[in-house]
Amino acid sequence: MPNLADLTAVPGAPGTTPPSAPAPPARRPKRRGRRPRRIESEFRTAVSPHRLNSPGGRIVYWTVLVVVVVSFTAAFVFPLYWMVTGAMKSTEELVRIPPTFLPSKVTFDAYAEAWELMDLGRLLGNTALYAGGAWLFTLAVDVTAAYALSKLRPVLGKLILAMMLATLMIPPMVIMLPAYLTVKDLPLLGWDLLNTPWAIWLPAAANGFNIFLLKRFFDSIPRELLEAAEIDGATPGRILWSIVIPISRPILGVVSILTVVNAWRDFVWPLLVLTDDEKMSVSVGIANLSAQMPQNVLIASLVMASVPTIVVFLVFQRHIMAGLTAGGLKG
Template identity: 50%
Template sequence: MSTTARTLISDADLRRRHGKLVYRLGFAGMAILFVLIFVFPLYWMFVSAVKTPVELAQPTPTLIPHEWHFETFLVAWQKLEIGHFMLNTALYAVGGWLIQLTVDVAAAYALSKLRPLFGNVILAAMLASLMLPAAALLVPAYLTVANVPIIGVNLLNTPWALWLPAAANAFNVYILKRFFDQIPNDLLDSASIDGAGRFRMLWNIVLPLSRPVLAVVSIFAIIASWKDFLWPLLVLQDPQSQTISVALSRLSFASYVTQNEMFAGLALASIPLIVVFLIFQRSILSGLSAGALKG
């Protein structure tokens, strides 16, 4: 029994005299529109960085600068201490990635292969937390890191204020669990017969087979930590310990920073994430699709 895919334009329309031409023009127009929507803000940010403050202040904006001042990037790097704040952000991102990966892998492995009592209820409660708006959790999370229950430690202005609240990510746990479910239990049973314990099966069998989804979770964790703004703004009150996004927001009100220097700082801060996406975009898509189908 043959099946035909349902599309917006049927094969009969495409076979008409002008059908294929209209289809291609419409497709090209939509592609150009989406490119402009997503790429134009980046273009405007980089172009504004190489303009002069006088040109930026003109009432009529210019798409192409009259003069190109690339030295603004070097001035912004030094004046705004971009290197220092990028190093802070990289430290927070790498530490948060390690802690989040450890916690999420352990939780997903337990729910998928260890089958704890009320495991489905625990998973449902984790997924239900995704329905809550992030703003609703700010106050209880802040009170928790300001005075950790039982031990009474203040974690403000420390990396742990960023690492611990992000350690358990329900979305990542769900993705990892779906992937772990595809690993045959017979493979783990064979390893158990050979004397492998639960941790050894995780380390030697499950994790090597899960490299695609681990890469996706890692990229998500690093990108989320790098671009986060509101939570670091609340818990990192010391200017020298702030992330790049919080520092640029604070320096935007400084009288000694010009508009083109601020645009240059924003452009420099966005380069690492753009590079990460361009390098790992294929890994992101393949890792997500790897856990989408059963079997």
């Protein structure tokens, strides 16, 4: 007969043998063939390369490209074209409605009249003097200030740089009156700088944006190069003149171009500080004589006043992008 204890035993109780666990189900053998995967496109553009390489895609691409390039070029170049050709027209043709796209008779008499009647030679000479002096003072002040903040690391240098950059957030018209009072009565010295080139040169040298550009470039110069010069006995001034400035030609070119162009085209500040007719800049002189001149002569004077800045930009345009991006990456 079976034992009563075996019949009444509770599974899992002490002294009892637990039942064996069920065997896990057998795994299915893996298939040797690969499961087809979904092919994702590697190009995330508006038009796929396959469609772009098709005959219709190439036509649409070149059509859109030509239309965009021609439209933007016309938007920027057409005002210059209209100014140059407007000076070649007579006064009657210039005010004709509808206007003529090409001058009926090409003549350069307006340019000769503008040069003689408006005394552009004197005005351009004054402006060249102001722009050249502003360029020299800007390089002397901003380069040394940026070098000190970048490599010499003075006390409270970061605070000084932050205060310089804070001036970029202030509209120029807000500080024009304090700047005028400063130029009229120079602090500590009491000098009156009105109607002198110093009224243009000194404010141009105090430029926080130029100091920031120069400092960013100086930060990218390897410290080991300057330390090697210090070991050889070079002073900080010698290091700046013999090592830092030759390396920094791209950014110095950018600062030079920006300074000369700003000094050449400035109007409001020279109008305030240069009230003498013999010392006016070209922009102020043309504005003062505009009401007395025919329209074609006025346009001719504007063309001749714009030629120097356009030539400077066309000659040195590659230095602008090269200098602005030179200190952006390290390594």
